[in-house]
Amino acid sequence: MAYELYYWPGIQGRGEFVRLALEEAGATYVDVARDEGIDALMAGLAAEGPGRPPFAPPYLRDGDLVVGQTAAILLYLGPRLGLVGESEADRIWTHQIQLTLADAVAEAHDSHHPIASGLYYEEQWQEAARRAADFRENRIPKYLGWLERVLGSNPAGPRHLVGDRLSYADLSLFQLVEGLAYAFPQATERALAVTPKVVALHRLVAARPRIGAYLGSDRRTPFNEDGIFRRYPELDG
């Protein structure tokens, strides 16, 4: 049975981290809200009666099981898609990296929405200017610097984050770098200039045949100013 991914249509958002894993694995999946509209997505969020309601998209349906929270979805899919190591130690380390990438993604969102996700950017642009300055000067270098260190201290070598094989965390690193480079091209270029192993892993993922095919397809929604990574030139520098 095909996996069903439920996420807001029109943006990459957090759903994209799940899509990249499904695409790399060549898994059969339905991007429900993108392909069929958001009615089913909204129904899943509002379901009454006995069950396990997700807090927010993305969520994944696999038969009777529903899993929400991006990192939990990847924790669940990793072994099934062959995108994580076999040992418990490798799996918990891969997940730990994923949770740290998720923290970076949340901060990227808050760089343009530091006050309230329910308000427009235009209602919080002054606070965003201050928060984005800290994000680009301190947080982007800190996150990319830690990823560089993880790669450099990998006993199996610096090609991958965990061991000597591709994992879902590698795919998520690719997406984080893509998003940061879109939203903060100048600040990200500066940070990447001193994180060559991160740059190399980003290139390695982009060169994967299935990822390349996906990025060139119309299934890949372009970045835009409704998503998590937004290009507001006044926030870069």
Next chain:
Amino acid sequence: MAYELYYWPGIQGRGEFVRLALEEAGATYVDVARDEGIDALMAGLAAEGPGRPPFAPPYLRDGDLVVGQTAAILLYLGPRLGLVGESEADRIWTHQIQLTLADAVAEAHDSHHPIASGLYYEEQWQEAARRAADFRENRIPKYLGWLERVLGSNPAGPRHLVGDRLSYADLSLFQLVEGLAYAFPQATERALAVTPKVVALHRLVAARPRIGAYLGSDRRTPFNEDGIFRRYPELDG
């Protein structure tokens, strides 16, 4: 061998979610930085050479294995401490709830630090006033309302978040409610007035013998204005 917990001394912070699980299980553990100073904690963060460096505290050492990220630590400890169900479905659902609680904790932090964690509150109190207003009016009710819904839709009954047994997510719900009630007493009282199942679970956890003993011990650091949950009366209302 005893578990070793590494976390900033002097605050409950994210380490407290791990402490509550260890205490409830009666596990043998060393709270390294609290009992022995922060040198070992700093060394673990700065370690060079082959390895798997945590991004930030808390991290847990279990023999040779180091696990960072609060939710990942609980994912690892849950089966070992008997604080999660046996099935994969129960485990991934418990973890999903934990990740959502972690999101609420991060937002509680940002309610007083909306611009930069590296700046003092006094340097961002104006932005904090705006963010805290959204947090108490929209976010606290949303998170507690979702937890109420999770309890109400649990097929095994509303006493616990997952199935009919105590899990680490129940303990974390207790800690979230404690923290919110400390930081935002008025807003939290309003939210809890319409989430009676959350209130009941909070009471159930507080009445656990080992939790009660822990809360009354000097191992429980009091809330204070260096932690994640801070009482700034001007942010409540």
